[in-house]
Amino acid sequence: MERTGMKVYGIPNCDTVARARKYLNGRGVTYQFCDLRGEPGIDAETIARAYQVLGAATFNTRSPSWRSLDSAQQTALKEGRDFSAAVATPTVLKRPLVFADDQILNGFNAKVWDPLFTAH
Numbered sequence: 800m801e802r803t804g805m806k807v808y809g810i811p812n813c814d815t816v817a818r819a820r821k822y823l824n825g826r827g828v829t830y831q832f833c834d835l836r837g838e839p840g841i842d843a844e845t846i847a848r849a850y851q852v853l854g855a856a857t858f859n860t861r862s863p864s865w866r867s868l869d870s871a872q873q874t875a876l877k878e879g880r881d882f883s884a885a886v887a888t889p890t891v892l893k894r895p896l897v898f899a900d901d902q903i904l905n906g907f908n909a910k911v912w913d914p915l916f917t918a919h
Contacts, residue, residue, distance in 0.1 A: 802825040805830040809895035810840055816895045819907040826916050835889035843882040849896055850879045857892060864890035
């Protein structure tokens with residue numbers, strides 16, 4: 800299934816990202832994988848686009864990376880005021896972060912993904 804410019808942001812060794820990629824590959828979905836820890840990583844503009852759709856759910860507030868941020872950084876992220884902490888520490892993002900056509904998703908849930916990524 801061809802998706803125009805679909806991008807999947809994640810970390811290669813993340814179990815959830817691996818399950819999501821296996822799901823997409825198994826359905827023949829074409830996408831570009833972007834390693835959050837690699838080059839170029841993710842920029843504040845991309846995080847802001849995700850935040851516009853997902854709100855504070857853009858971030859994994861249960862992760863050790865989140866807990867490593869100070870309270871001012873956490874508040875700025877939750878309120879969508881400043882995404883620089885997420886650019887510097889992209890593992891605070893809930894993964895995978897998926898931009899597929901006009902959809903922005905994060906996390907992996909096959910029931911949510913099935914209508915979007917299953918050929919009709």
